[in-house]
Structures are given as structure tokens and as C-alpha cells.
Amino acid sequence: MGIASLPPGLEGNFIEVSSGGGSSWLAFNTKRLYTNAFIIQDDKILLGYKKRGFGVHKYNGFGGKVEQGETAVQAAARELQEEAGITAPLEHYGTFLFVTEGGPDWAFQIEIFRAEEYSGTLIETDEMRFQWFATPNVGVGIPETTVVSAAAQAVVELLPIPFDSMWESDRYWIPLLLSKRHFIGRTDFKSVGETFTLEKWWFGEIGAREW
Numbered sequence: 001m002g003i004a005s006l007p008p009g010l011e012g013n014f015i016e017v018s019s020g021g022g023s024s025w026l027a028f029n030t031k032r033l034y035t036n037a038f039i040i041q042d043d044k045i046l047l048g049y050k051k052r053g054f055g056v057h058k059y060n061g062f063g064g065k066v067e068q069g070e071t072a073v074q075a076a077a078r079e080l081q082e083e084a085g086i087t088a089p090l091e092h093y094g095t096f097l098f099v100t101e102g103g104p105d106w107a108f109q110i111e112i113f114r115a116e117e118y119s120g121t122l123i124e125t126d127e128m129r130f131q132w133f134a135t136p137n138v139g140v141g142i143p144e145t146t147v148v149s150a151a152a153q154a155v156v157e158l159l160p161i162p163f164d165s166m167w168e169s170d171r172y173w174i175p176l177l178l179s180k181r182h183f184i185g186r187t188d189f190k191s192v193g194e195t196f197t198l199e200k201w202w203f204g205e206i207g208a209r210e211w
């Protein structure tokens with residue numbers, strides 16, 4: 001797949017990882033910047049259950065709008081503090097456009113960050129209820145009779161990432177984020193009230209050389 005196959009709104013030289021859906025992309029006027037941040041440790045990922053607002057009842061990273069005068073990474077840090085009570089050395093790993101039919105006529109440009117460490121104590125906030133989930137490699141091949149440390153045992157008991165309760169296209173890029181691959185993408189949804197249906201998506205990864 002070459003550059004010619006990139007969805008409108010994306011530029012660069014990327015290797016396609018996943019794509020699907022209908023035949024044409026939605027039109028949009030302009031882009032608005034948003035952030036989304038994940039803490040990813042050896043075998044677990046921190047998500048929040050969104051208690052109100054856009055994406056209510058879904059699990060997601062922590063994030064929101066980039067305010068005037070802020071950079072994306074500053075906004076990501078502020079939102080992580082506001083929604084989960086922690087600070088973290090966030091690193092940028094991806095960007096995707098999120099366009100809706102039946103929603104705004106602009107595209108969300110969502111900047112994705114991750115960190116392995118964090119400082120502070122996790123708190124439940126009005127917006128998010130935090131929860132750790134096991135990343136896919138966890139628990140595989142551990143025979144029942146194997147003695148594992150208390151810490152490892154706690155991880156084994158975490159639930160797997162709840163993709164069925166997340167934005168529908170997250171399943172295509174979260175694996176890239178978990179394996180520290182820089183990515184870009186676009187996802188078009190149809191929205192009716194609070195129900196969003198995935199119509200078309202494209203995700204690709206970029207070689208380390210360009211970052």
C-alpha cells in the first residue's frame with residue numbers, strides 16, 4: 001500500500017496495518033485537537049470508565065480538548081491529572097482523525113500518548129473511574145500449579161482489555177500502542193444520538209527513522 005491509499009486528512013509515508021469499511025470517506029471542514037493518554041506497564045494498561053459526556057459508558061484513556069495556548073502534550077498531562085489524579089512522563093505515539101456523520105462537521109484530531117511510570121495516587125473523578133486491565137500477553141502459558149509472586153498473581157486476575165466496551169476502532173490501534181509502534185489513522189463513524197457505528201477506518205505505522 002502506498003501513499004495514494006492514505007485517507008484524506010493524513011499525510012506521510014506509512015505502512016498500512018488495518019483498514020476496512022465503506023467506499024468513501026466523510027467530508028469535514030477543519031480539525032480540532034484532542035488528547036488521549038494511557039499508562040502501560042509490563043502487563044497491564046490503565047483505562048477509565050467514562051461516567052459522563054462524550055463517549056459515556058465506554059472505557060478509554062484519559063484526555064480531552066487541547067485548550068488555547070496549550071501544546072498537545074501539556075493538555076494530555078492536564079487531562080490525566082484532572083481525570084485520574086496522576087502525573088506521568090507522556091510520550092507521543094500516534095495521531096488519528098475521528099470524523100462523524102450526524103455529528104460535528106469538523107474532525108477530532110486525537111493525539112495519543114503513553115507512559116510506563118506515573119506519580120501520585122490514582123483517584124476516581126466525576127468523569128472517569130480508573131481500572132487496570134491485563135494486556136494480551138499476560139497469563140498466557142502459566143500452568144495452574146506454577147507458584148507466582150503476589151504481584152504477578154494480582155496481574156493474572158485482571159480482566160482483558162474490554163474492546164467491546166470501547167470505541168469500536170480502538171481494537172485496531174491499541175495493539176500498536178502496546179508494542180510501542182508509532183501510528184497514524186482515520187476512523188469515520190455514523191452517529192445517531194449517543195450510538196456510534198464504525199463506517200470506515202484506516203491505520204498505518206510509521207518507521208522509527210521518521211520520529
Ligand SMILES: Nc1nc2c([nH]c(=O)n2[C@H]2C[C@H](O)[C@@H](COP(=O)(O)OP(=O)(O)OP(=O)(O)O)O2)c(=O)[nH]1
Binds near residue numbers: 063110
Ligand atoms: N480511544 C478513543 N478515544 C476517542 C475516540 N474518539 C474520541 O473523541 N475520543 C476521545 C478523545 C478525547 O480524549 C475524548 C473526547 O473529549 P472530551 O469530550 O472528553 O473532552 P473534554 O474532557 O475536554 O470535554 P469537556 O469535559 O470539556 O466537555 O474522547 C476514539 O475513537 N477512540
